[in-house]
Amino acid sequence: MLVLGIESTCDETAVAIVKDGKEVLSNIIASQIKDHQPWSGVVPEIASRLHLKKIIPLTEEACKTAGVELKDVDLIASSNRPGLIGGLIIGTAVAKSYAWMLDKPFIGINHMEGHLYSSHITCDIEFPYVGLLVSGGHTMIIIVKSHTEYEVIGTTIDDALGEALDKVAKHYNIGYPGGPAIEKAALDGDKDKFHFPISNLYKSDRQYDVSYSGIKTAAINHLEKYLVNPGDTYTVNDIAASFQHKAFDMLFRKVKKASIDYKIPRIVVGGGVSANQYLRQMFATLTDTQVYFPSLKYATDNAAMIAAYAYHKFQETGADGLDTGVYPRVTGFKISLVQ
Ligand code: AMP
Ligand code: MG
Numbered sequence: 001m002l003v004l005g006i007e008s009t010c011d012e013t014a015v016a017i018v019k020d021g022k023e024v025l026s027n028i029i030a031s032q033i034k035d036h037q038p039w040s041g042v043v044p045e046i047a048s049r050l051h052l053k054k055i056i057p058l059t060e061e062a063c064k065t066a067g068v069e070l071k072d073v074d075l076i077a078s079s080n081r082p083g084l085i086g087g088l089i090i091g092t093a094v095a096k097s098y099a100w101m102l103d104k105p106f107i108g109i110n111h112m113e114g115h116l117y118s119s120h121i122t123c124d125i126e127f128p129y130v131g132l133l134v135s136g137g138h139t140m141i142i143i144v145k146s147h148t149e150y151e152v153i154g155t156t157i158d159d160a161l162g163e164a165l166d167k168v169a170k171h172y173n174i175g176y177p178g179g180p181a182i183e184k185a186a187l188d189g190d191k192d193k194f195h196f197p198i199s200n201l202y203k204s205d206r207q208y209d210v211s212y213s214g215i216k217t218a219a220i221n222h223l224e225k226y227l228v229n230p231g232d233t234y235t236v237n238d239i240a241a242s243f244q245h246k247a248f249d250m251l252f253r254k255v256k257k258a259s260i261d262y263k264i265p266r267i268v269v270g271g272g273v274s275a276n277q278y279l280r281q282m283f284a285t286l287t288d289t290q291v292y293f294p295s296l297k298y299a300t301d302n303a304a305m306i307a308a309y310a311y312h313k314f315q316e317t318g319a320d321g322l323d324t325g326v327y328p329r330v331t332g333f334k335i336s337l338v339q
C-alpha cells in the first residue's frame with residue numbers, strides 16, 4: 001500500500017511516500033529554520049505562508065523522487081493535530097483536496113503518534129513498549145500496547161523538554177534551535193560543574209511526570225551571574241553541559257522506573273530531542289532493555305513518520321471523512337492518543 005504523508009504542524013513542510021509503513025520511497029523536507037532564526041523562535045504567520053508556498057511543489061517532488069504518480073497512491077494522510085493552526089489547515093486542506101480529487105481515502109494523523117512511529121520505519125518493534133516523546137511542545141511517557149492502544153502515564157507539568165532547551169539557548173544567545181546549540185556547547189563543558197535542582201514529583205498520580213520550569217530558570221539565573229562576573233571559574237559550556245545532563249537525567253530516571261514498574265523491557269524514543277547524542281548515550285547504558293531511537297533523518301519533523309503511522313492506523317480504524325477538522329491542541333493526551 002502506497003501512502004502519501006503530509007506534515008506541516010510547525011516549521012517544516014514535508015511530504016513523503018512510504019510503502020507498507022516501512023519502505024520510504026521519498027521523504028522531502030523544506031526546513032524553515034533560517035526564516036525563523038532572526039526571531040529565535042517560530043513566527044506562526046511566516047510559517048503558514050511558507051507552508052502554502054512549498055506544499056504543492058514538494059508533493060510533486062515527492063512523487064517524482066518515488067517514481068510514482070499521485071493517482072497510484074492508495075491513501076493520503078496529513079498531520080491534523082496538534083500544532084500551529086495555520087500549518088494544520090494548509091496541510092490537511094491539501095491532503096483532503098487530493099483525496100477528493102483522486103477519490104482516495106484520507107486519514108488525519110496525530111503528529112505525536114507519527115514521532116512514535118519514526119523508529120518503526122527502520123526496526124520491527126514488539127508490543128508493549130514504553131514510549132518517550134520529547135519534542136518542542138511535548139514531553140510524554142506512554143505505555144504503547146498496540147498500533148492504536150496507548151496510555152499516557154506521565155507528562156511535563158509545565159514546559160516541554162525541547163522548549164526548555166530552546167528558551168535557555170535563547171537567553172544564552174548560542175543559537176536556534178536551542179537543543180542542538182546546547183548539545184554542541186555541552187561538548188566542551190563539565191556536566192558535574194553545577195548541580196541544578198530537579199523536580200521531585202513523587203506522589204502516586206505524578207510519579208512519571210516531570211517539570212522543567214525550575215531547572216530552566218536556574219540555568220538562566222546562572223547565566224546572569226556569569227555575565228556579571230565572566231572571569232569566574234566556569235564557562236557557558238559548563239552551564240550548558242550541567243543543564244543538559246540534569247534535564248535529561250530527570251526524564252531518564254522516570255522512563256527507567258516506568259520500564260521496571262510495568263515490567264516492559266523495551267523503550268522507544270521519538271521527537272526532535274531524540275536527535276541528541278548525549279540522550280542516546282544515556283539510554284545506551286540500559287543493557288538489559290531494548291532501546292530504539294529513530295534514524296536521525298526521521299527524528300525531527302518529517303512526513304515519512306506520518307505516512308508510516310497512517311498505514312498501521314488505516315488497517316485498524318479505516319479512513320476519516322473529508323469533514324475531519326484540525327486541532328491545535330489535543331486534550332486527550334492524558335488518557336489516550338487515540339481519539
Ligand atoms: P519537534 O518539536 O519534534 O519538531 O522537535 C523540535 C525540538 O527538538 C526543538 O525544541 C529542538 O531544540 C529540539 N532538538 C532538535 N535537535 C536536537 C538535538 N540534537 N538535541 C536536543 N534537542 C534537539
Ligand atoms: Mg514534532
